[in-house]
Amino acid sequence: xxxxxxxxxxxxxxxxxxxxxxVSFDITSGTIHAIVGENGAGKSTLMxxxxxxxxxxxxxLKINGDIAKFQSPKDAISAGIGMVHQHFMLADNLTxxxxxxxxxxxxxxxxxxxxxxxxxxxxxxxxxSLPIDVxxxxxDLGVGEKQRVEILKVLYRGxxxxxxxxxxxxxxxxxxxxxxxxxxxxxxxxxxxxxISHKLDEVMEIADRISVMRGGQxxxxxxxxxxxxxxxxxxMIGKDLPTPPSRETLISSENCLQLKDLNGVPSLGKIPFExxxxxxxxxxxxxxxxxxxxxQRELSEAILGLYPVESGQIFLEDIEITKLSTxxxxxxxxxxxxxxxxxxxxxxxxxxxxxxxLGKQSSNTYSSKFKNVLFKNASKNSKDVVDNYEVKTPNVQxxxxxxxGGNQQKFVVGREIDGKPxxxxxxxxxxxxxxxxxxxxxxxxxxxxxxxxxxLLISADLDxxxxxxxxxxxxxxxKLVKQLEPTEATPEQLGSYMTGLGI
Amino acid sequence: xxxxxxxxKDNKExxxxxxxxxxxxxxxxxxxxxxxxxxxxFAATMRLAIPILLAGLGGIFSERSGVVNIGLxxxxxxxxxxxxxxxxxxxxxxxxxAGIFGGLIFxxxxxxxxxxxxxxxIVSGVAINILAxxxxxxxxxxxxxxxxxxxxxxxxxISGEISSFxxxxxxxxxxxxxxxIDLLRNLEDLNLFFISDISGLLGGLTRDISYLSFIALxxxxxxxxxxxxxxxxxxxxSVGEFPVGSESLGINVYLMKYIGVTLSGAFSGLAxxxxxxxxxxxxxxxxxxxxxxxxxxxxxxxxxxxxxxLMGSGLFGYADALQLRSEESVxxxxxxxxxxxxxxSIYLLFNKKSRNxxxxxxMAFGFGIWFLNSTSVPNEFVxxxxxxxxxxxxxxxxxRLRMPKSVGQPYKKGEGG
Numbered sequence: 001x002x003x004x005x006x007x008x009x010x011x012x013x014x015x016x017x018x019x020x021x022x023v024s025f026d027i028t029s030g031t032i033h034a035i036v037g038e039n040g041a042g043k044s045t046l047m048x049x050x051x052x053x054x055x056x057x058x059x060x061l062k063i064n065g066d067i068a069k070f071q072s073p074k075d076a077i078s079a080g081i082g083m084v085h086q087h088f089m090l091a092d093n094l095t096x097x098x099x100x101x102x103x104x105x106x107x108x109x110x111x112x113x114x115x116x117x118x119x120x121x122x123x124x125x126x127x128x129s130l131p132i133d134v135x136x137x138x139x140d141l142g143v144g145e146k147q148r149v150e151i152l153k154v155l156y157r158g159x160x161x162x163x164x165x166x167x168x169x170x171x172x173x174x175x176x177x178x179x180x181x182x183x184x185x186x187x188x189x190x191x192x193x194x195x196i197s198h199k200l201d202e203v204m205e206i207a208d209r210i211s212v213m214r215g216g217q218x219x220x221x222x223x224x225x226x227x228x229x230x231x232x233x234x235x236m237i238g239k240d241l242p243t244p245p246s247r248e249t250l251i252s253s254e255n256c257l258q259l260k261d262l263n264g265v266p267s268l269g270k271i272p273f274e275x276x277x278x279x280x281x282x283x284x285x286x287x288x289x290x291x292x293x294x295x296q297r298e299l300s301e302a303i304l305g306l307y308p309v310e311s312g313q314i315f316l317e318d319i320e321i322t323k324l325s326t327x328x329x330x331x332x333x334x335x336x337x338x339x340x341x342x343x344x345x346x347x348x349x350x351x352x353x354x355x356x357x358l359g360k361q362s363s364n365t366y367s368s369k370f371k372n373v374l375f376k377n378a379s380k381n382s383k384d385v386v387d388n389y390e391v392k393t394p395n396v397q398x399x400x401x402x403x404x405g406g407n408q409q410k411f412v413v414g415r416e417i418d419g420k421p422x423x424x425x426x427x428x429x430x431x432x433x434x435x436x437x438x439x440x441x442x443x444x445x446x447x448x449x450x451x452x453x454x455x456l457l458i459s460a461d462l463d464x465x466x467x468x469x470x471x472x473x474x475x476x477x478x479k480l481v482k483q484l485e486p487t488e489a490t491p492e493q494l495g496s497y498m499t500g501l502g503i
Numbered sequence: 504x505x506x507x508x509x510x511x512k513d514n515k516e517x518x519x520x521x522x523x524x525x526x527x528x529x530x531x532x533x534x535x536x537x538x539x540x541x542x543x544x545f546a547a548t549m550r551l552a553i554p555i556l557l558a559g560l561g562g563i564f565s566e567r568s569g570v571v572n573i574g575l576x577x578x579x580x581x582x583x584x585x586x587x588x589x590x591x592x593x594x595x596x597x598x599x600x601a602g603i604f605g606g607l608i609f610x611x612x613x614x615x616x617x618x619x620x621x622x623x624x625i626v627s628g629v630a631i632n633i634l635a636x637x638x639x640x641x642x643x644x645x646x647x648x649x650x651x652x653x654x655x656x657x658x659x660x661i662s663g664e665i666s667s668f669x670x671x672x673x674x675x676x677x678x679x680x681x682x683x684i685d686l687l688r689n690l691e692d693l694n695l696f697f698i699s700d701i702s703g704l705l706g707g708l709t710r711d712i713s714y715l716s717f718i719a720l721x722x723x724x725x726x727x728x729x730x731x732x733x734x735x736x737x738x739x740x741s742v743g744e745f746p747v748g749s750e751s752l753g754i755n756v757y758l759m760k761y762i763g764v765t766l767s768g769a770f771s772g773l774a775x776x777x778x779x780x781x782x783x784x785x786x787x788x789x790x791x792x793x794x795x796x797x798x799x800x801x802x803x804x805x806x807x808x809x810x811x812x813l814m815g816s817g818l819f820g821y822a823d824a825l826q827l828r829s830e831e832s833v834x835x836x837x838x839x840x841x842x843x844x845x846x847x848s849i850y851l852l853f854n855k856k857s858r859n860x861x862x863x864x865x866m867a868f869g870f871g872i873w874f875l876n877s878t879s880v881p882n883e884f885v886x887x888x889x890x891x892x893x894x895x896x897x898x899x900x901x902x903r904l905r906m907p908k909s910v911g912q913p914y915k916k917g918e919g920g
Contacts, residue, residue, distance in 0.1 A: 053751075074753030089748030091741045092908055102741050103752035105734035107759070112734055153752075 002064070004029035004161055004192040005050070010059035012045055019045040021216040022059070027194065027209075029064070029161075032187055034195040034207035037236055038434035042216040043196050047163050050194075051083045052076035063161070082154025086166040088146050090138045097121055097134040100153045125152055129185055143291075144175040151182070155191075162186070163194045168202055172291055173462070173495035180206050198236075198435065200229045212236055236435070251470060252282040255318055256454025257303070257423045262312035264298050264478070272298035273478040276312070278456075280423070285445070285455040287469030287486065289462065291498050295478035296458045297339070300427050303456070304336055305329050316423060330359055333422035337413055337429045339458075341405075345412040348401035352393065355400050356382040356415050365419065385414035390440060406437030413441050417448045424448065427458045442468060462491040476500050526842050528700050536835030540700035542691055544824050544832075545707025550782055551827075552820025553719045554579070554774040554791075558798035559805070559812035560726050561610075561770025566807055567730065568763025569743035571624035571911045574613050574631030576795025578768045581605035582775020584639040587786030588646060590661040595780045598661065599715065602776025603769045609635055610768015611761075618760045621913040632795075640788065658786035665780060667713040674710040685710075713781060719773070726809045739763055743907035746914040756914060771795065793890075800894060806904055815893060822889035833880050833888055841870035 005027040012020040020042045027033045037043050048054040050061065052070030061068045063079045070076045073083075090099050101117050121134050130148045138146060147167060154162060164183075168176045183193055183206060197203050203210055204227065211221040212235040219235045262276040273295035280286045290296050301307035303314060305326040314322045321329055336359065338344035346355050356378050357366045365381070366374050382396040389410045393403055400408060413429060426445065430438040445468060449455055459465050465472060466486050474482040474497040482497045511518045531539040538544055558575045565572035585605030590598025609631055616627040640655065647653030652660060669676035675685030687706035691699045730736035741749045742759040750756050774794070779786055797819055798812075805811020825832050844867035851860035880888075 072753060073751050077753060083751070085751065089745070089751045091744035091748060093744050093905060094737070094741060098737055098741075102737060102749065103754045107735040107738045107754075109729060109733045109735055111732055112737065 002029045003027065004064060006062035008060040008062070010046065010049060010056045010061065012049060012054065012056050018216050020049070020056070023213070023218045025211050025218055025221050027192065029192045030187060030190055031208040032183060032193045032195055032206055034197060034203040034210045035213060036197055036200065036203055036210060036232060037213035038198060038436065041213040043213055044165065047083065047165060047196060050076070051081060051163060077157050077159070080159055081161045081163065082157055082159030083163040084147065084150045084154060084165065084167060086169060088150055090146060090149060092138045095135055095137050096132055096149050099138060099149060100156050104157070121152065121156060124156055128155065128182070128189065130182060143170050144178060147171070147179065160190065161192045161194065163196070165196045167195070168197065168199060172498055173491050174499060176202065200232050203232070204229060251284045252452060254282045255315065256280045256282045256284070257456065258315040260313045260315070262302065262314065263310040264295070264302055265308040265310045271478055272307070273302070276480060280454045280456060282452045282454050283449055284470045285449050285457055285468050287457045287459065287465040287472040288475050289459065289465050289472065289494050289498055290475035292460060294475050296427070296475055300425055300458055303425055304334065327362060331363060335416040335421035335424045337416050337424070337426040339428040339431065341408050341412050346400045346408060349399060351399050352382045352386065352396040352411060353378045355411070356385065358415070360419065381418065385411060385418055389414035389444065406433040409433045410437055410440060413444060417444060421453065424453055424455045426455055428460065429457070430461060430464060462494050465494070466491070474498055522846060523839070523843055526839055528697060530835050530838055531700055532696060533835070536832045538825065538829040538832040539835060540703045542688070542703040542706035542710065544828055545704050546710065547824035547828060548817065548820040549708060549716060551823040552816040553716055554778045555794050555798045555801060555816035555819055556813060557719055557722070557774035557777060558771045558795055559801045559816055560722055560809060561767035561774070562799050562802035563726065563730070563807055563809060563812060564739070564763045564770070565767035566802060566910050567743045567907055568739050568760045569746060569907060569909045569912070569914065570614070570617050570760055570764050571628065572613065572764065572767050573625055573628030573799060574609065575767065575771045575798050576791060576793065577632035577635030578606040578609045578771035579775040579791045579795045580635040580639050581609050582772035583779050583786055583790050584642055585772070586776030587658040587661060587779040590780055591659055594663050595661065595665045598780050599773065599776050602779070603772045606772015606775060607765055607769040610765040610771070613768065614761045614764035617764065617913070618757055621915060624911050643788070656788040660785050661780065665713045665715045667711045669711055670709040674706050715777060715781060719777060723809045723813050740907070743910055746909055750916070757916065797890065797893060803904065807906060819889045819893040822892040826885045826888045830879055830885050833885050834874070834878065836888070837870050837874040837880065841867050841874055844870065
């Protein structure tokens with residue numbers, strides 16, 4: 001077996017962080033090699049170095065035995081390396097074939113060789129069984145198809161080493177299976193695949209060899225036969241893998257939140273959610289599973305009073321709040337963990353003290369009789385949240401943007417659970433955070449639930465939903481299509497309802 | 504009959520357009536409003552539309568590469584000044600070249616500010632407009648103050664003009680050195696419904712066309728070709744859509760943006776030069792009169808496409824031509840608006856949109872009463888007819904706009920991944 005890539009003593013530091021610390025390992029050609037590690041373990045930096053987006057401070061990179069010094073992704077591409085980014089690098093308003101050939105021709109004013117490109121791409125997609133209609137615009141494609149375009153794009157450039165950065169993060173289980181089929185197919189035709197992930201199940205399923213990274217260092221490389229989830233997890237975090245918390249709760253009989261026949265106002269000719277009936281008791285976590293864009297966002301905004309409701313009623317503790325403004329709803333005790341902490345959860349240019357006030361600016365805690373802000377309380381509470389939720393920050397005067405994603409999220413979760421809300425709306429509470437933060441957030445949610453908090457959990461992470469929920473619904477095209485028993489349901493089952501198959 | 508209704512259902516916009524055109528023709532039959540469809544009006548339309556068309560095409564290049572260009576107006580001002588200056592000294596074609604150069608320099612400034620230094624696009628654009636106005640004034644004081652006819656706010660009259668041609672047989676051009684008949688003129692003089700009006704339109708667009716106008720109009724298909732059929736165009740558009748992705752494919756994002764913005768300056772400069780050389784024959788301060796902004800509006804409502812800009816600028820030119828040539832015919836437009844609103848209200852009421860329908864109906868009656876109780880439109884309104892017509896029609900015509908996804912967002916190299 002030849003070695004496709006030799007990584008020898010690669011180091012890279014950014015101001016204040018040593019992202020890669022003398023990383024060395026080899027990747028055998030024609031195999032699937034997985035790189036696992038928590039967020040911030042240095043996987044992404046290493047991949048960016050491999051793909052020429054960043055230059056290593058020192059160390060040597062060999063591609064097929066030759067020393068490579070990449071100045072830009074262009075060099076990496078010509079050396080046969082292709083990268084499929086976690087966030088798709090596709091221009092939405094361009095067609096599939098335009099996206100695939102983009103950048104191949106030097107920018108000149110001759111006619112694009114469309115009549116040559118299109119058959120070429122079709123052949124390629126047949127050869128690797130990656131079916132796609134090349135004339136569609138990217139806007140019209142589903143997530144799995146977009147990923148296929150990305151893979152075709154790098155293959156079309158003659159790549160024989162593929163880097164896939166968290167490729168399954170955006171896919172539902174069926175799509176993941178399809179992707180794995182495709183990858184195995186590619187490997188059988190001689191392509192080398194570097195698979196970056198933090199999901200150990202997937203890694204165990206697909207990879208031939210697995211390298212583990214932690215804190216910028218390469219902890220070790222094990223072959224699939226010798227690896228187990230437990231071993232990998234211990235290598236990754238130095239302790240055992242956190243399991244979703246168990247459920248031994250006392251669900252009270254008191255109502256927390258009730259939605260009755262809730263319909264959203266149509267936007268762009270589509271009704272975002274339809275006939276939603278939900279009843280959440282105190283001390284209960286109600287999970288909603290669904291592929292993104294099936295009305296979850298609008299539904300959660302409607303509960304908060306941000307999205308207009310066409311008909312139906314919302315009750316909080318048997319009091320109707322349908323007509324209340326968002327501020328009034330907040331004051332009655334609705335808490336909200338938004339799906340996007342950077343744009344909705346935090347003002348990243350502000351410090352933690354100011355951020356703790358967000359959403360509660362008119363409550364008695366932070367607003368005095370004369371309507372001036374009580375910074376003393378804010379300072380105290382932000383310190384409490386930082387301590388209780390293990391937010392890693394030098395102090396509470398630090399700007400939110402200086403925190404890592406996981407710490408930002410822990411802070412948001414802490415802020416929302418703190419101050420005894422009556423109802424918590426948690427939208428993707430652990431998206432994009434490392435397992436350490438994930439475990440903590442799960443624990444805290446469970447703790448709050450045990451204290452009698454009603455929680456609506458909207459998530460795309462099926463393990464999270466199955467592990468935390470006391471009851472579980474699937475949303476598909478704006479309707480709650482199925483109620484499942486979380487103790488019995490499997491991710492496959494959920495996946496098929498989420499894609500509208502099992503209905 | 505049912506075929507007819509199905510056609511209307513499937514082609515609402517086209518039907519609406521044909522409906523408006525039909526009533527325009529009908530109104531043009533009234534003696535007072537005959538100017539609505541004469542060849543003279545359409546010839547003026549073309550002259551007035553081309554500066555906006557050119558600046559708009561420039562705007563497309565800039566916006567498609569992801570840079571908002573509110574500085575089109577300023578770049579046009581530089582085009583007028585340099586165009587007039589060089590045309591005055593060396594002749595009209597030199598004026599064209601200098602106008603392009605003047606606009607290009609300001610385009611380049613906008614590119615340096617927005618692309619290299621990540622200045623907010625609107626801030627930089629506004630600065631360009633202010634800077635251009637000041638610069639033109641300063642240059643005028645330096646260059647024209649001591650000339651006869653010249654001064655701090657205007658240049659001496661330029662010498663010479665760009666030659667023009669007419670199509671042979673159709674509009675009386677020469678063919679192999681011989682004069683030919685002017686078929687379209689003859690048809691127009693017959694005063695037949697529809698035929699004469701269409702002849703007026705075609706005649707206006709084919710008689711005495713200056714070579715500069717011809718070049719300007721042919722830039723529309725050229726721009727479409729460049730943007731949609733060449734690797735350069737594909738890369739430019741991808742940069743405006745998703746610069747991070749483009750960079751990951753080895754495209755030089757900065758270069759593309761520089762080219763886009765600088766080209767938009769060159770186009771606006773040409774627009775300014777056209778204004779001086781073809782329309783007024785002289786540089787005057789505030790000559791552009793907000794045409795750069797109208798061009799930007801036509802870029803947006805034209806859905807960032809050359810054909811859309813062509814439509815928007817044509818509309819503006821037409822309304823502008825009307826208000827310049829005959830105030831009475833602007834009065835005729837009131838009747839047209841009233842009829843169109845009436846039709847719209849019927850359509851809305853049939854589709855159970857009672858509130859919007861009622862508003863349209865009220866407005867239709869309002870315009871109708873205004874039309875019947877007056878013989879002319881107040882001058883103030885006449886003057887801004889072109890602006891209001893363009894904006895109203897364009898905003899009705901295009902409900903589904905799809906702007907380049909990253910337009911207006913600053914981009915730093917190496918943000919990829």
